[in-house]
Amino acid sequence: MNLDNFIKNILKKTEDKNFSESEIYLNKSQNFEVRLYQGEVDYYEENEEYGLAFRGEINNKMGYSYTEKFSDELIDDILTRAENNANIMDEEEKIFSGSKSYKELSETKGIYSLDRTKKIDLLKKLEKKIFEYDDRVRSINYCIYADEKSGEEIVNSKDLNLNFKNDISYIYISVVVEDEGEVHTSSHYKLFRDLDEVDPDQFVKKIIEDAVRQFGAADIKSGQYPVILRNEVFIDMLSTFSSTFSAENVQKGLSLFEGKMNEQVANKVVNIVDDPFYAKGYRRTPFDSEGAASKYKEVIKKGKLTTYLHNLKTAKKSSVQTTGNAYRSNHKSKISISPTNMYLKKGEADFTKLKNQIEKGLLVENVQGLHSGANQVSGDFSLSARGFFIENGDIAKPVEQITISGNFLKLLKDIILIGNDFKMGLPGSGHFGSASILVKNLDISGS
Amino acid sequence: MLSKSLLENIIDTALSEGGDFAEIFVEDKITNSINLINGKIDSANTGNDYGVGIRVIKDTNEIYVYTNDDQKDNLLKLAKKAAGMFKKADLKSSRLRFADYDNLHPVKIYPADLNQTEKVEFIRRAYLTADQYDELITQVVVGLSDYTQNVQIANSNGVFVEDERSRVRLGIQAVASLEGEKQTGFQGPGAHMGFELFDQIDITKRAEDAARMAVTMIKAGHAPQGKMPVIIDNKFGGVIFHEACGHGLEATSVAKNNSVFSNKLKEKIASEKVTAIDDGTIAHQWGSQNFDDEGHKTQRNVLIERGILKNYMIDFINGRRLNMKSTGSGRRESYRYAPTSRMTNTFIDNGEYSREEIIAATEFGLYAKHMGGGSVNPATGDFNFNVREGYIIKNGQIEKPVRGATLIGKGADILKKIDMVANNLDLAEGMCGSISGSVPAGVGQPTLRVSELTVGGRGEKE
Known part of the structure; x- marks a missing residue:
């Protein structure tokens, strides 16, 4: 589909309307996904899609609209909708003419176009190995291979013209194991840009061991315990609470970090970075969704909060420079704020060292319910969890049907040791990473 | 929308290489959303979602492709590509039969009939009410979203459906602050109808309730931890059945033996106090539709009758x-998703008690007056959900509010532990996320008691 003419025609028609400035944001994405079931591909998907967003300024107010229909006769609708929206806005917003310079970043070369049968064969191999590894594997409820490729393009009346593409591939598998009527599940994922990065044996070992080690799990007595949060668990928590770094939420009284700039908000071992250039990140980009240059920054440095994440609107309100964190998840969303690739910097402790710090405590392998059991405004969380009880530095028994509760601010202050098992999670609005962490204590509810 | 002859042509092309079933889903949807924060309109966006999804199935293997480009050549090319995934020709010729139907959800005031300024009035009314409710209210966020979705669904069995779905929803979040802490309250009324919704619901009352919840919770202590009886109130309390059991009764997980309820038909899986229903036909209910997204008429499905599993x-x-x-x-969120089995409006049916009787019969426990969301692992039945507004019950009376409670348990257990069910069934609105995207889902129940659940809080059990 050639959209260049359509874009030109829209921008040309804005001259007949009241827009003083205007901008087109184009989202192009491709995805390929297969799901395997009992040796057969039982779901296959391959798509290419486009979305186009318009925004235009009228009396310093911004009007938004979007479309997935690309026909010239609809241009009037697109512009009229944006005009009607500009007319009810109370907040001011500006179209950007561009930053002085942008980091030179080469686009990744992923494997979207690589022979599909190689990908399916890898998945088949994994499925086969899983069933061979342990006869307590009852079923595989998800066995997914996916390639995702997405591109952003910004063209505006202030002569800005930017585009950048990103791609990533991943395998996600979830297994069900059963022994004498007792059922457990475990899931595991691997992100990569080359098939060679996947070690099938290691993948299978990780997922099965994690599943079967849960046999015999029970709850524990309620109380406060020191806790190790596994890397994937803290990745999910960081992702959930990352909205608190947004200057927009701070200015609107919806952030825990309001009034805490330059204060010690975390233990001094904690360094949290937002890195739009991080090679393994899926949110790698030289510019943000408003066209401002992306920047590397340490959001929390040695436990001290050093910056909020800004777009142009919040930066203007706070009289600072934008941090290049303007974000649109796609053409349908307005400009907001999001981290790019955000991660807790890894420490030096290996896993044994983390465990050895605990006399009686918990290793949390998995939490559920972050979308409902964690409140981004108050920072409170109470999550369903499973893992292992640790006694004198050793894993003593599996634990399930417990909740871990606390407050994100207190958790940051209670991180006393950081592991070296760093990994990146599955990408969402931001792409988050972490190693496992040792937390002084959390409230555990069991029996 | 596409012509009948083109739809037939696409279906035939999609089956030209050996698939045994083909389906087309055409979606043309106008969406609109307006948000207010700090008393100011902060964002407004209007758009047109448009695309065509083509699905080809052979036995139980499926191919799904979609596109925004509805030109005949492109659609036929795409159908051919999808067809080519299955080998061996098995030519058919499709004749679609258009399905006439009575629209159970007629719209009086279409979203497109009101202009943005008129819509802002509803938002401001909610904002002003919540903002002025109490001096502890420090922030109010109000969002209004509406859409009209037109779909065409056609398949190689001759099904040809055109349906229109309009939905309107208002979200009111109030934030209360005290001594550096914040707590929130929420109300989110919506329906499968147009803006006549606001003739039926009282915006002022809903906004007050969101503010009241935030103010109550900011003054509340921490919820206790440990196992205890839990009384879950009606309306959105039904999220407990939705999470704990509903997902496990979806064929998506049942068919591959990934649910705790697989192979349990006709067995007793719940207390005999429990009758549970999924009903997509209730007029104007949030999760209702004339047809599902495969062109099949929605139904009233009795899932559990007096404790016996009847259907998935x-x-x-x-x-x-x-x-x-x-x-x-x-069901599916949009043309970007292949459909799979999902809930519509799912609820537990009325019992015999009143709410007051259940509270009076409880010596000590948690009363969950407003639930938040939750999630479940269908294979193990492990569920969790959070309580937005909770109270401690002592000696048959509501004693004091508590915050931060999470309820966890196993779906199969909780169904057996429901020991009292009231007669005040009512429904509420939610969004449900799963493998075919996020869809509007109604939840509901009468007030009921679970004899024992694990409550995860930060306070001591007294």
């Missing part, structure tokens, strides 16, 4: 896997 929620392809009929449960 079934879509086309999982119907093949289970050798059972579709129950009109095939």
Whole structure:
């Protein structure tokens, strides 16, 4: 589909309307996904899609609209909708003419176009190995291979013209194991840009061991315990609470970090970075969704909060420079704020060292319910969890049907040791990473 | 929208290489959303979602492709490509039969009939009420969203459906602050109808309730931890059944033996106090539709009757896997998703007690007056959900509010532990996320008591 003419025609028609400035944001994405079931591909998907967003300024107010229909006769609708929206806005917003310079970043070369049968064969191999590894594997409820490729393009009346593409591939598998009527599940994922990065044996070992080690799990007595949060668990928590770094939420009284700039908000071992250039990140980009240059920054440095994440609107309100964190998840969303690739910097402790710090405590392998059991405004969380009880530095028994509760601010202050098992999670609005962490204590509810 | 002859042509092309079933889903949807924060309109966006999804199935294997480009050549090319995934020709010729139907959800005031300024009035009314409710209210966020979705669904069995769905929803979040802490309250009324919604619901009352919840919670202590009886109130309290059991009764997980309720038909899986229903036909209810997204009429499906498992929620392809009929449960967020079995409006039916009787019969426990969301692992039945507004019950009376409670347990256990059910069934609105995207889902129940659940809080059990 050639959209260049359509874009030109829209921008040309804005001259007949009241827009003083205007901008087109184009989202192009491709995805390929297969799901395997009992040796057969039982779901296959391959798509290419486009979305186009318009925004235009009228009396310093911004009007938004979007479309997935690309026909010239609809241009009037697109512009009229944006005009009607500009007319009810109370907040001011500006179209950007561009930053002085942008980091030179080469686009990744992923494997979207690589022979599909190689990908399916890898998945088949994994499925086969899983069933061979342990006869307590009852079923595989998800066995997914996916390639995702997405591109952003910004063209505006202030002569800005930017585009950048990103791609990533991943395998996600979830297994069900059963022994004498007792059922457990475990899931595991691997992100990569080359098939060679996947070690099938290691993948299978990780997922099965994690599943079967849960046999015999029970709850524990309620109380406060020191806790190790596994890397994937803290990745999910960081992702959930990352909205608190947004200057927009701070200015609107919806952030825990309001009034805490330059204060010690975390233990001094904690360094949290937002890195739009991080090679393994899926949110790698030289510019943000408003066209401002992306920047590397340490959001929390040695436990001290050093910056909020800004777009142009919040930066203007706070009289600072934008941090290049303007974000649109796609053409349908307005400009907001999001981290790019955000991660807790890894420490030096290996896993044994983390465990050895605990006399009686918990290793949390998995939490559920972050979308409902964690409140981004108050920072409170109470999550369903499973893992292992640790006694004198050793894993003593599996634990399930417990909740871990606390407050994100207190958790940051209670991180006393950081592991070296760093990994990146599955990408969402931001792409988050972490190693496992040792937390002084959390409230555990069991029996 | 596409012509009948083009739809037939696409279906035939999609079956030209050996698939045994083909389906087209055409979606043309106008969406609109307006948000207010700090008393100011902060964002407004209007758009047109448009695309065509083509699905080809052979036995129980499926191919799904979609596109925004509805030019005939492109659609036929795409259908051919999807067809080519299955080998061996098996030519058919499709004749679609247009399905006439009575619209159960007629719209009086279409979203497009009101201009943005008129819509802002509803938002401001909610904002002003919540903002002035109490001096502890420090922030109010109000969002209004509406859409009208037109779909065409056609398949190689001759099904040809055109349906229109309009939905309107208002979200009111109030934030209360005290001594550096914040707590929130929420109300989110919505329906499968137009803006006549606001003739039926009282915006002022809803906004007050959101503010009241935030103010109550900011003054509340921490919820206790440990196992205790839990009374869950009606309306959105039904999220407990939705999470703990509803997902496990979707054919998506049942058919592949990934649910705790697989192979349990006709067995007693719940206390005999429990009758549970999924009903996509209730007029104007949030999760209702004339047809599901596979062109099958929605139904009232009794899932559990007096504790006995009667039926699952079934879509086309999982119907093949289970050798059972579709129950009109095939749903998807948009043309970007292949459909799968999902809930519509799911609720536990009325029992015999009153709310007051249940509270009076409880010596010590948690009263969950407003629930938040939750999630479940269908294979193990492990669920969790959070309580937005909770109270401690002592000696048969509501003692004091508590915050931060999470309820966890196993779906199969909780169904057996429901020991009192009231007679005040009512429904509420939610969004449900799963493998075919996020869809509007109604939840509901009368007030009921679970004899024992694990409550995860930060306070001591007294």
